[in-house]
Amino acid sequence: MEKAVRAYAEVLRLVRRLPKESRGYYAKYARENFVNYRDVDPSDSTTLNDLFNRTYNHSLWVLHKYSVDDSAANKLKRICCG
Incomplete structure (x- = not known):
């Protein structure tokens, strides 16, 4: 759960780098996707890894x-991948 919260926070930081009209x-x-997957079984590491990679x-x-x-997405x- 903590990893998901950190990933969500970082995604929102990246959103701030986008043009104002698309933020x-x-x-x-991002919120809808994180909410949709909040019930994923934490013990299912394959599914979680796939979600973090996506x-x-x-x-x-x-960003592209x-x-x-x-490089803004290094954190x-x-x-997600480290």
Whole structure:
């Protein structure tokens, strides 16, 4: 649970780097996804690892879409993939 909260907080920090007009959409999108997966069994490490990897990869995709340097996601990478 703690890892998910840290990942969510970092995703919201990355959302702040996006253009102002798109921040609300991506903040809402992130919240909905984290809420949808809150009931995942913590003992199912394969599913959790997949979700964290998708979190990181999707964040990179969004950063690239808006030409934000993906090095901004290094902390998220450490949380999700490290």
